[in-house]
Amino acid sequence: MKILLALIKKEIKQILRDPSSIIIAFVLPFISIMIYMYGINLDSVKVTIGIKNDDNNPETATLVKSFGHSKYVNSINYDNEKDIETAIVRSKIKGAVIIPNDFSTKLSKGENADLMVITDGSEVNTANYVQSYAMSIANQWLSTSKFAKNTVKPLISVESRTWYNPDLNSHYFIVPGSVAVTMTLIGILLTSLVVAREWERGTMEALLSTRVRKIHIVLGKYIPYFLLGMLSMLFNVFLCTGVFQIPFRGSYLLLFLISGIFLLTCLGIGLTISSKLKNQFLASMVAMSLGFMPALMLSGLMFPINSMPKFFQYLTMFLPPRYYISFVESEFMTGGVYEIRIENAFYLTFLGLLLFFVVYKNTFSSLEKKPKSSFVNKQERGAL
Amino acid sequence: MDTVKIKNLTKKFGSTIALNDLSLNIEEGKITGLIGADGSGKTTLLRTVIGLLFPDSGEISVLGFNPSTQKEKLNSYIGYMPQKFGLYEDLTVIENLNLYADLKNVPHDFEKMLEFTSLSPFQDRLAGALSGGMKQKLGLACTLLGNPKFLLLDEPSVGVDPISRRDLMQMVRGMISPETTVLWSTAYLDEAHSFDTAVVIDKGKIIYEGKPHDLAKTPQEFENKVIDLMGGYSKTFSEIAENYVPHNIEMECTVIADKLEKKYGNFYAVKDNSFCIKKGEIFGLLGPNGAGKSTSFKMMCGLAKPTNGTASIMGIDIRKDPEKARSNLGYMAQKFSLYGSLTVRQNLEFFAAAYGINYTQRNDKVEEIIRVFGLDEYSEQKSEKLPLGLKQRLSMACALIHNPPVLFLDEPTSGVDVITRRDFWNHITSLSKKGVTILVTTHFMDEAEYCDRISLFYQGKTIAIGTPKQLKEQAKADDMETAFINLIKESEN
Numbered sequence: 001m002k003i004l005l006a007l008i009k010k011e012i013k014q015i016l017r018d019p020s021s022i023i024i025a026f027v028l029p030f031i032s033i034m035i036y037m038y039g040i041n042l043d044s045v046k047v048t049i050g051i052k053n054d055d056n057n058p059e060t061a062t063l064v065k066s067f068g069h070s071k072y073v074n075s076i077n078y079d080n081e082k083d084i085e086t087a088i089v090r091s092k093i094k095g096a097v098i099i100p101n102d103f104s105t106k107l108s109k110g111e112n113a114d115l116m117v118i119t120d121g122s123e124v125n126t127a128n129y130v131q132s133y134a135m136s137i138a139n140q141w142l143s144t145s146k147f148a149k150n151t152v153k154p155l156i157s158v159e160s161r162t163w164y165n166p167d168l169n170s171h172y173f174i175v176p177g178s179v180a181v182t183m184t185l186i187g188i189l190l191t192s193l194v195v196a197r198e199w200e201r202g203t204m205e206a207l208l209s210t211r212v213r214k215i216h217i218v219l220g221k222y223i224p225y226f227l228l229g230m231l232s233m234l235f236n237v238f239l240c241t242g243v244f245q246i247p248f249r250g251s252y253l254l255l256f257l258i259s260g261i262f263l264l265t266c267l268g269i270g271l272t273i274s275s276k277l278k279n280q281f282l283a284s285m286v287a288m289s290l291g292f293m294p295a296l297m298l299s300g301l302m303f304p305i306n307s308m309p310k311f312f313q314y315l316t317m318f319l320p321p322r323y324y325i326s327f328v329e330s331e332f333m334t335g336g337v338y339e340i341r342i343e344n345a346f347y348l349t350f351l352g353l354l355l356f357f358v359v360y361k362n363t364f365s366s367l368e369k370k371p372k373s374s375f376v377n378k379q380e381r382g383a384l
Numbered sequence: 385m386d387t388v389k390i391k392n393l394t395k396k397f398g399s400t401i402a403l404n405d406l407s408l409n410i411e412e413g414k415i416t417g418l419i420g421a422d423g424s425g426k427t428t429l430l431r432t433v434i435g436l437l438f439p440d441s442g443e444i445s446v447l448g449f450n451p452s453t454q455k456e457k458l459n460s461y462i463g464y465m466p467q468k469f470g471l472y473e474d475l476t477v478i479e480n481l482n483l484y485a486d487l488k489n490v491p492h493d494f495e496k497m498l499e500f501t502s503l504s505p506f507q508d509r510l511a512g513a514l515s516g517g518m519k520q521k522l523g524l525a526c527t528l529l530g531n532p533k534f535l536l537l538d539e540p541s542v543g544v545d546p547i548s549r550r551d552l553m554q555m556v557r558g559m560i561s562p563e564t565t566v567l568w569s570t571a572y573l574d575e576a577h578s579f580d581t582a583v584v585i586d587k588g589k590i591i592y593e594g595k596p597h598d599l600a601k602t603p604q605e606f607e608n609k610v611i612d613l614m615g616g617y618s619k620t621f622s623e624i625a626e627n628y629v630p631h632n633i634e635m636e637c638t639v640i641a642d643k644l645e646k647k648y649g650n651f652y653a654v655k656d657n658s659f660c661i662k663k664g665e666i667f668g669l670l671g672p673n674g675a676g677k678s679t680s681f682k683m684m685c686g687l688a689k690p691t692n693g694t695a696s697i698m699g700i701d702i703r704k705d706p707e708k709a710r711s712n713l714g715y716m717a718q719k720f721s722l723y724g725s726l727t728v729r730q731n732l733e734f735f736a737a738a739y740g741i742n743y744t745q746r747n748d749k750v751e752e753i754i755r756v757f758g759l760d761e762y763s764e765q766k767s768e769k770l771p772l773g774l775k776q777r778l779s780m781a782c783a784l785i786h787n788p789p790v791l792f793l794d795e796p797t798s799g800v801d802v803i804t805r806r807d808f809w810n811h812i813t814s815l816s817k818k819g820v821t822i823l824v825t826t827h828f829m830d831e832a833e834y835c836d837r838i839s840l841f842y843q844g845k846t847i848a849i850g851t852p853k854q855l856k857e858q859a860k861a862d863d864m865e866t867a868f869i870n871l872i873k874e875s876e877n
Contacts, residue, residue: 206470
């Protein structure tokens with residue numbers, strides 16, 4: 001116990017004196033959340049579109065006006081199609097709406113009127129927005145215009161309501177998800193260096209010739225970096241809920257409990273890399289690619305898992321961030337679903353224990369692996 | 385009673401045999417010196433004895449334990465100082481001591497230890513900021529905590545000045561109890577000569593075991609005898625020097641330092657350093673660790689900018705035209721500074737190109753250097769895999785590839801075994817006879833005797849300059865080591 005305490009004390013002092021671990025634990029999350037908050041936006045953004053009105057009816061002028069008043073759209077009026085084309089090529093506008101000259105005539109007759117919507121397919125997302133905005137603005141205008149009486153009442157009226165995130169604000173799930181990415185990075189990056197460092201500087205050799213045992217070395221690395229990781233987690237959550245006002249509806253107790261389990265899996269990955277490679281540079285490179293990329297790409301944060309090819313779907317089952325992101329998003333937005341909590345906590349605990357076992361197996365109490373042959377036993381008899 | 389009993393021990397790494405059917409007993413309460421060339425198996429033997437490595441066959445018993453299976457019990461009784469000292473550089477002196485005291489389960493009572501190592505004033509300094517000598521003392525202090533019954537030191541005095549070496553020896557002798565067994569691996573044969581027992585190991589086998597005084601009465605004779613045991617070294621003519629094409633130089637002083645000064649904040653690393661080295665002279669720069677030798681060296685070759693004064697090489701001012709001045713210079717750095725992942729040949733090709741040797745001549749030049757330096761066997765090996773002695777030879781080959789009139793060698797023999805050192809100095813002296821001007825630093829005082837002139841450096845200043853004979857007379861000493869220590873003590877008063 002005394003040995004473990006001494007090792008933990010030593011590790012904490014090293015952390016405090018080493019600016020890089022403090023930077024990883026506190027500056028990295030800050031930068032990362034800033035990027036996710038302001039840099040990445042999956043939502044409806046205000047798009048600029050062009051409008052060309054060929055119909056002289058005063059009623060269609062109100063349609064042009066409602067495009068101008070929409071909170072999703074900026075509109076610019078054009079007189080000929082050539083100008084619209086140039087504007088789209090120069091990315092001045094993201095699409096255009098053309099009202100044909102027989103638009104109001106057809107509507108007043110109760111016939112089907114055409115409305116042309118041009119979109120820029122080189123930016124698929126934006127093109128979709130332009131299309132759906134144009135549609136909904138036109139429909140809204142129709143229901144309040146004098147042509148409303150000519151429309152057939154639909155038999156089904158769709159009442160749509162979005163649960164948990166009524167504004168469909170993507171920050172509400174991306175930012176908590178980013179916490180998971182940062183936590184992965186912190187957990188793996190911090191610990192990937194620390195065992196390799198002891199090998200490189202020759203301190204491991206000195207430690208191994210004292211009363212230190214395997215379990216001391218393993219726990220002596222796990223515990224201090226767990227504490228640092230949890231502090232970083234606290235800071236992350238504070239940034240999310242305190243500074244950026246992301247709503248949190250779940251239980252803080254469970255959030256930190258399951259985050260703790262998740263952190264253990266990340267520390268486990270980092271320590272495995274570190275004790276296998278014994279080289280700081282190599283370890284940090286492997287940690288970056290093994291930690292960061294899958295957490296971002298294969299965790300379901302950016303790209304939904306069930307739309308991945310089958311092979312990748314199975315692969316994600318071995319990635320701790322997958323379970324954690326699912327948990328964190330649900331904890332923040334829904335206020336906690338017990339099935340999600342239990343399922344993810346179960347898998348994370350399983351992976352955490354598995355990794356701990358791997359780390360323990362990869363930690364030697366000597367400079368090389370103990371030979372398994374019966375020779376050792378023969379030796380012992382010889383010594384006694 | 386023997387502390388260590390080894391019978392028919394064999395240890396292989398892949399196909400290399402590190403320890404070959406080795407049998408050895410180490411007597412309790414004695415200091416045993418372990419002597420051998422690089423790669424002879426010294427470190428492997430130490431590591432196997434304390435269970436850090438496992439033997440392939442044979443029997444070991446240490447203090448009655450089997451290190452392979454009872455390492456944990458054994459560890460409570462031993463103190464082991466690995467080559468890199470095992471210190472945490474980002475912890476302070478006292479924090480390192482506290483840590484190792486806790487790991488060895490002994491009270492935090494360091495007063496005697498700190499006094500003995502004279503580290504008391506530096507308790508709160510980071511271990512990484514200590515000088516080489518002080519690091520070593522701290523490493524030893526940590527190793528000595530808990531009064532181990534069996535102390536193992538792996539080349540503790542590599543790269544350390546004579547004063548620190550003498551302190552270290554006194555510290556070990558003063559701190560251990562009479563029953564303590566010490567196994568001390570070393571490349572310094574004068575050190576080994578003062579021990580109770582000497583064990584000479586060569587190619588994983590023991591070739592001599594006995595009292596050093598039985599072998600020879602004086603350290604010098606002892607060195608010669610050990611060299612004989614290792615297969616002997618006969619001074620042959622140096623093919624390296626033979627191959628050197630002399631330059632036609634008219635000037636008297638090829639290397640001049642003119643009031644060199646380097647100031648960091650308020651601290652003078654080097655102050656008012658002036659000397660002139662004549663053509664074909666071997667000029668030795670001696671001094672304790674941290675005296676400013678390396679800083680002077682770096683300024684001399686234009687790697688560090690002097691805050692005042694200047695230096696010139698072959699009459700070219702290093703401040704005005706560093707590139708041109710450097711082109712006359714072959715430089716061998718203190719640490720191995722070649723590309724480890726390149727082969728011997730690739731390193732030579734690179735340096736040939738870097739020194740501006742014409743593309744058409746490059747291949748012939750590289751072939752010639754490989755032959756002259758006896759590197760044929762190793763030319764396709766990665767340089768990081770070479771034993772230390774060969775690495776040094778390759779470094780020297782790279783420094784000499786462009787046939788420079790001036791050669792700078794910064795601790796070229798640090799950590800190298802005695803035969804390689806003799807061979808190395810044979811080349812150096814032969815080169816100087818052909819007119820190469822050589823500036824060299826070293827911690828081996830016997831090597832200082834090879835120099836034509838010596839400048840003794842201490843606390844950034846030259847405290848004495850002259851031939852080895854003049855310095856010994858000035859210090860009223862019989863050998864260089866005593867002269868060195870006396871002159872430094874004198875300058876302190």
